[in-house]
Amino acid sequence: MKLILSTSNLMLGGHPVIRQPTEKSNVELINSLRANFQAAQQQHRSGGEENVPETKQQYAAWTKQEDDALYIPATDFAHGLSEERSQYDITVKLFYLPGIPASRRCAHTREAIDLVLRELHVDSIDLLIVSFPGILFDADDDSEEEEMSSDTGSEEPDNFDSIIQTWRTLEGLQEQGMIAQLGVAEFGSERLARFLPHTRVKPSVDQINLKDCCVVPKSLILYAKQERIQLLTHNDCMDVLPVGTTRELLGPGAKGAGILASAPDADDGIQGDVAPQWVVKYTAVVKDRGVVESKGYFALADVGSCVQQQQQ
Amino acid sequence: MGLLALGTALDWPEAKKRADQVRKWGIEQLLANWHRAKGKERNALLWGDEVEYLVVAVDDEAKKARLSLAQAEILKSLAEDEASWKQGTRPQSPNNEHDGEEPPHFHPEFGRFMLEATPGKPWGIDFKDLLKVESNMKWRREVAKAHMAPNEHPITLTTFPRLGTKDDYIKPYYPPSGPALRSQFVPDEIANPHIRFPTLAGNIRSRRGRKVELNVPVYKDTNTPEPFKDPTVNYDLHIWPEDDDVRNGAAKDGHVYMDAMAFGMGSCCLQITFQAKNMTEGRKLYDQLSPLGPILLALTAATPIYKGFLVDTDVRWNQISGAVDDRTREELGELPLKNDRWRIPKSRYASNSTYISQDPRLRKEYLDPDLIIDEDIKKRLMDDGMDDLLATHFAHLFIRDPLVIFSEDLEELDLNKADHFENLQSTNWQHMRFKPPPPDKDDIGWRVEFRSMEIQMTDFENAAFSIFIVLVTRAILTYDLNFYISIQRTAENMETAHARNAVHDQKFYFRKDPFSPRRPNPHSSSGSNVSSTTSSAANSPPPSPSLTPVESEYELMTISDIINGSADGSFPGLIPLVESYLNSVNVDVETRCSLASYLDLIRKRANGTLWTGAKWIREFVATHPDYKQDSVVSERICYDLVKAVDEMSVNEGRNGTVGWELLKGKNT
Secondary structure (H helix, E strand, C coil): CCCEEEEHHHHCCCCCCCCCCCCCHHHHHHHHHHHHHHHHHHHHHCCCCCCCCCCCCHHCCEEECCCEEECCCCCCCCCCCCCHHEEEEEEEEEECCCCCCCHHHHHHHHHHHHHHHHHHHCCEEEEEEEEECCCCCCCCCCCEEEEEECCCCCCCCCCHHHHHHHHHCCCCCCCCEEEEEEEEEEEHHHHHHHHHHHHHCCCCCEEEECCCCCCCHHHHHHHHHHHEEEEECCCCCCCCCCHHHHHHHHHHCCCCCCCEECCCCCCEEEEEEEEEEEEEEEEEEECCEEEEEEEEEEEEEECCCCCCCCCC | CCCCCCCCCCCCCCCCCHHHHEEEEEEHHHHHHHHCCCCCCCCCCEEEEEEEEEEEEEECCCCCCEEECCCHHHHHHHHHHHHHHCCCCCCCCCHHCCCCCCCCCECCEECCCCEECCCCCEECCCHHHHHHHHHHHHHHHHHHHHEEEEEEEEEECCCCCCCCCCCCEEEECCCCCCCCCCCCCCHHHHHCCCHHHHHHHHHHHHCCCCCCCEEEEEEECCCCCCCCCCCCCCCCCCCHHHHHHHHCCCCCEEEEEEECHHHHCCCCCCEEEEEECCCCHHHHHHHCCCCHHHHHHHHHHCCEEECCCEEEEECCCCHHHHHCCCCCHHCCCCCCCCCCCCCCCCCCEEECCCCCCCCCCCCCCHHHCCCCCCHHHHHHHHCCCCCCCCHHHHHHCCCCCCCCCCCCCCCCCCCCHHHHHHHHHHCCCCCCEECCCCCCCCCCEEEEEEECCCCCHHHHHHHHHHHHHHHHHHHHHHHHCCCCCCCCHHHHHHHHEEEECHHHHCCCEEEECCCCCCCCCCCCCCCCHHHHHHHCCCCCCCCCCCCCHHHHHHEEEEECCCCCHHHHHHHCHHHHHHHHHHCCCCHHHHHHHHHHHHHHHHHHHHHHHCHHHHHHHHHHHCCCCCCCCCCCCCHHEEEEEEHHHHHHHHHHHHCCCHHHHHHHEEEE
């Protein structure tokens, strides 16, 4: 079974997450998911159905099952953007998560984009930035970014061939007109140089995370300028949705949403392992006014006893 | 300053007789324009900054700095150049840095020693535009300098330290006590000779029934005489009836006394105007920026010297307020009301008194219960369909008399113009201004002007504060921030901002939680077609019985907490909000670096790592060998200060050069 987690529009969510500059983390995603779950639960509770007997699986009331997907919380995709499509710059960033086989990325990409298009009521996006797991840009080191393995040590760093393979899918979507421009994240100049010859559609954007953005390697600035790749900044973290965090978010207990069963033999929730597959972030900015009208995340996790095994 | 039409300006007794007609016609012009423009939609964010300069002539031999009254010649020469640029020859600029940018515009100001410069074209929100602001400001300074005599400099001090002293502080020299200002300190020639300005100054004095009266508390240093009696005041002058003012106690003990409009309107400010997407958004920004006015005033503090004395206040605001205060003794409450209509609590130049947004978060309790309005004007506006809040706003501005009336303009009412409306609007100098689109310019939308900031000595600082305010407006709209507090608290904050070192020593009322509750309807905030622009249904704030008392919504905060966030996280801080906004939009690396340096300046000004201009000037005076700890800022100190400020505008405190304490800090 698929779990589709959503934050809804963060701009309407009351308290935006204001991060201390020292933090590099996924608090925005996690807090806004949690807040959205709680809001949905609360709305349900105050919906006047107090006399309904407490069922074992309370989450059924505020989530929605559609085929093999459970939407957490239930979303009807009823609200789009308030002005015409042409007024907006829509940027989508797709995080492929560590440990998930690259072979699934084609389907994952379509799934993620599709949710965003439905959410915003549009049929195309302006920029898709993809973030491959395990690529870490190091601004202090002018030589080359390192390839990192995640802390479990059980996965291979994303290899170059799978990046090219994924890029083919993106080029296809771009050629279909669904995406105007493509971008990558955390590519240093050497990786870019290696990557570009393999592309039909060049990335227009390289998004880099810089604690202090005044230390961008000169080589990267020059190379990007030469290749007409725009260097943009971000402050997302690498592993945006670790398994443990996902369990905590969906599990029983004070901080959880009560989706997952409390014990292997309990029937108060879904049984089995949970495996986050991807996270997508979208922002719709009113172009000539610089106002962010819509921003949110979707995340997808597989759950159940027949969760596809992770690639070892 | 507004349009400078020419004509026959009426002296006060005549002008007073025509005041009602101008107000009536102004209101009819407002209504015609409001009907025409209220549905304007989808205007882009455009914004502009105004930088004002003192023109200072430096005499290196005599070691003297004097104000130059060369405004007219400089502007003439600039205008000739502007005309030739338009024909294709561009001003020389090394390495074509300003290719594609329109040449800057220069404007006259009240003081004949002042210049105002604006960018040739308004800025947009394209982040690359933000990068051009500072270099454009520097370009303006270069262009201005190029049209001055070699010993003249455009200096961005708020006030000239020795304006109004006994010596020859102006060039060319004119003796004081002219018929328009009747000041014992400054000559009429200090003002722009355009008939509008002497008339304005003269009519303020006539209406008021005496000269304007500015008393600024002197800074008491160890050798300052006690009690301090302003030694520059002449009690034996008998040229004008107003010379009696000082014999009637106008000059107060312990204060530096000034008696002319030039002491206030001769101050340089940094003002930012934004174009909103529609009237609704403009009204929202007007309200939300209002509580920030005093905070930014204290943060930009740069005015510690008047008339050759260190004073005990850090900002210019109240001096300008007093310098154009045309209220009569009856309006001031000093005499019982007999001839005048109202007691009026504030000068025409003051913190703003109204909220105007049709925002459900605007509670009645935030409004000023004692607001003075002209009920007939309000009725006229509402009868024609204007909503209560906006009608109240204009009915408040229109309690004032028009000060400068040209008889030629009173022959026929032209509803396609806004001259009578602007007559009142532009002589209400509140810290926010809500500007309807000009009737003859179809491509301009509703605008809001943020007016409280003091000019900074360098363009780096001026760019930083301008851009900061722009980013704050984007954060306000993006997060639907709520800064509402009772408007009287903003007026109190404005007073608080005057205290010496208020930025660190004082606390300001500010709203504790700037966030709105979670909103169920996604379109509630975007408001592109909120019906309020066309109907008067939602014309006054809804009652709020179930809400907490307004007093519990705000508290006294330090500026550091307001800007940087409180240590316990209870208040997020304007900079973190702006950073959070920037993290939600695509910003290129180079732009983000520049923005980071601007935000860093503001962060450090707020937390005390960097000094305000006011503190730096005080330290400069205190450590000057010529200073005798008696509050006196001598000609030599003034000369050295001007030289230092001029150098600072070039080197900007880099590598420990002059001014590092307020620009860069120790380690760079």
